[in-house]
Amino acid sequence: MNDCGRIRELLPELVRGELSVRAAIIAKTHADSCAECRDELRLVRMLSDNLAPLPAGLEDRVIMAVRNVRPMPSRRWSPAHLAMAATVAAAVIGGSIMYRVVGFNTPAVDLTNETATLNDQSAVGWAATEDPMLHGASFIQERTVEELEMILAEIDG
Amino acid sequence: MSTLSIHPPVITTSPSPLRDDAELIERARAGEPEARDELVQRYLTDVYRVTSRILGDRDLAQDATQDAFMNALGALSRFRGEASFRTWLLRIAVNSARSVGRRQVRRREVNIVLADHVASVAQDPAKRAENITEAARVEEVLRTLPTKQRMAVTLRVQQGLSYAEVAEALDCSEGAARVNYHLGIKRLKRLLR
Numbered sequence: 001m002n003d004c005g006r007i008r009e010l011l012p013e014l015v016r017g018e019l020s021v022r023a024a025i026i027a028k029t030h031a032d033s034c035a036e037c038r039d040e041l042r043l044v045r046m047l048s049d050n051l052a053p054l055p056a057g058l059e060d061r062v063i064m065a066v067r068n069v070r071p072m073p074s075r076r077w078s079p080a081h082l083a084m085a086a087t088v089a090a091a092v093i094g095g096s097i098m099y100r101v102v103g104f105n106t107p108a109v110d111l112t113n114e115t116a117t118l119n120d121q122s123a124v125g126w127a128a129t130e131d132p133m134l135h136g137a138s139f140i141q142e143r144t145v146e147e148l149e150m151i152l153a154e155i156d157g
Numbered sequence: 158m159s160t161l162s163i164h165p166p167v168i169t170t171s172p173s174p175l176r177d178d179a180e181l182i183e184r185a186r187a188g189e190p191e192a193r194d195e196l197v198q199r200y201l202t203d204v205y206r207v208t209s210r211i212l213g214d215r216d217l218a219q220d221a222t223q224d225a226f227m228n229a230l231g232a233l234s235r236f237r238g239e240a241s242f243r244t245w246l247l248r249i250a251v252n253s254a255r256s257v258g259r260r261q262v263r264r265r266e267v268n269i270v271l272a273d274h275v276a277s278v279a280q281d282p283a284k285r286a287e288n289i290t291e292a293a294r295v296e297e298v299l300r301t302l303p304t305k306q307r308m309a310v311t312l313r314v315q316q317g318l319s320y321a322e323v324a325e326a327l328d329c330s331e332g333a334a335r336v337n338y339h340l341g342i343k344r345l346k347r348l349l350r
Contacts, residue, residue, distance in 0.1 A: 008342075012314045043346055046295050047314045052209045054202050058219055062201060063194050065223050069231045071186065 003030060007037050011044040178242040186233050197226055200243060203316055204250045210311045211254035213300060217261055218254070225253040240325045244318065247326040251308065298348045305329070306341030313338050 007030045013019050014027045031037045181199075184192035204225050209218035229236075229249045236245055299307055305327060312318045312326055324334040 012317060015314070016317050018317065039346055040342065043342065043349065044314055046291060047299070047310065047345075050292050050295050050299075051315060052206055052215075052218075054205055055215055055219060058205065058222065059198065059201055061219070062197050062223050062226050066193050066197060066226050066230045067190055069227050071188075071231055071233055 004034060004037055007031065007034075008040055011037075011041050012048070014041070015045050015048045179238070182233060182236065182242060185230065193230055196230070196242075200246055201226075203243065204246060206315060207247055207250045207308075207311065208254040208257075210299075210307065210315075211251065211304065212258055217257050221250070221254040221257040224257065225250040228253060240322065244322045244325045247312065247316065247318070248328065251326055251328075294349060295345075298345055301348065302341050302344060305333075305337045306344065309334055309337035310341040310345070 007027050010019060010023065010027050014024055019027065031041045178196075178199075181192045181196055185196055201222070205218060205222045208221035208225065209215065212218045212221060225246065229246050232249075236242065240248075299310070302310070308327055309323055312323045313320070318326065320331050320334045320338070323338065324331040327334060327337075329337075
């Protein structure tokens with residue numbers, strides 16, 4: 001991260017007065033000599049000042065509302081619940097192992113038929129052909145940083 | 158500039174309210190109404206600012222604020238202290254605002270939040286006019302950002318949360334919080350030029 005990058009990471013704390021004196025002086029001195037950081041400091045300051053006021057009466061309204069709230073009980077697992085969970089977990093794990101060892105609905109592949117062994121997709125198993133992580137891996141590795149940022153913004157937006 | 162070796166950034170914070178929070182939370186869990194009231198008083202402004210920033214409507218933001226506190230105090234037994242209470246509460250506020258927003262398709266054309274803000278900015282008429290223009294522009298442009306970018310900027314700048322806390326509040330990764338914040342700031346700078 002270059003100087004500008006470091007300084008910009010500190011701007012919210014600078015504006016809120018949460019930096020040490022030394023760090024604040026360094027940040028301000030840099031902003032004075034760097035137009036981009038100065039612009040960003042001004043923006044952060046405007047955002048920080050631009051706060052919605054609290055509507056009159058809201059505090060009383062919320063206090064009255066929460067007085068009627070009944071707290072939910074904490075999640076405590078009884079021995080019966082734990083036993084049931086353990087049974088389900090054992091069934092899932094056992095099923096998964098069975099699935100890997102035996103497989104379900106896997107067409108029989110004639111091992112004497114070379115073409116079927118090499119080309120039949122079902123012969124290489126479900127995960128390799130259908131697992132989105134395996135399919136997506138090469139796609140992600142080929143993207144640039146900018147493209148990944150766009151993808152991230154797209155996902156989070 | 159040789160003096161720019163700020164590793165890690167030296168941040169001086171006011172005395173942490175965490176200890177007080179822990180005590181208040183315990184008392185609130187035990188059913189003490191005064192403790193609940195104090196939690197509301199302590200975090201009402203933060204929660205309202207987050208909900209009003211998401212919803213852009215004063216009435217809806219008040220509904221969401223009330224929902225957020227009711228949900229949080231109702232679920233206090235599930236707060237495990239992994240994040241700070243404030244971050245946990247702001248996450249609930251974000252979810253409450255989204256929920257209210259989904260329920261409410263009608264949008265007010267008049268921006269009451271902005272009108273309220275503008276009225277309170279300054280007393281001096283000349284200064285006030287200048288501030289109104291600036292505040293209105295920032296508000297208008299901020300509103301055009303995608304929700305996660307707007308919230309990342311709001312939580313980081315206005316609420317002073319770290320990226321880890323922003324991520325916790327927005328239920329995303331720390332990297333996503335950082336990217337969303339910087340994308341938001343870049344877009345704001347460009348739009349405000």
